Amino acid sequence: MRTPAAALVxxxxxxxxxxxxxxxxxxxxxxxxLTVDNSSDxxxxxxxxxxxxYYRVTTSSIAPHQRFQTSLDNFVAGFGQRFEFRRMQxxxxxxxxxxPDGQPVKIIKEFAGSGLDAxxxxx
Numbered sequence: 001m002r003t004p005a006a007a008l009v010x011x012x013x014x015x016x017x018x019x020x021x022x023x024x025x026x027x028x029x030x031x032x033x034l035t036v037d038n039s040s041d042x043x044x045x046x047x048x049x050x051x052x053x054y055y056r057v058t059t060s061s062i063a064p065h066q067r068f069q070t071s072l073d074n075f076v077a078g079f080g081q082r083f084e085f086r087r088m089q090x091x092x093x094x095x096x097x098x099x100p101d102g103q104p105v106k107i108i109k110e111f112a113g114s115g116l117d118a119x120x121x122x123x
Contacts, residue, residue: 043063043099043100050093050095
């Protein structure tokens with residue numbers, strides 16, 4: 001037979017689990033700053049982050065449960081052109097890397113829409 005105290009413990013435990021923080025997006029944009037959150041238990045190696053499929057930033061690795069931050073102005077195209085945050089729009093953002101066993105990591109940031117389409121969906 002269950003006691004009221006045991007039922008309360010089960011209820012509190014269930015609430016604690018359900019009230020946990022939602023998982024954080026691996027690619028987060030805040031103004032001119034990109035934060036990459038490796039919440040996995042594995043290192044990401046040979047990391048390439050692509051902005052609008054044309055501009056790129058690289059880092060040799062992102063350790064497990066660590067973050068990598070960079071300014072969007074650090075993204076560079078093949079011929080040295082820099083992404084200019086004040087003049088350009090972010091339309092596409094993706095990360096490719098490798099796990100220690102060589103398996104690929106691919107993350108694509110989902111955007112609500114682009115241009116005027118994004119404004120229509122908010123209203």
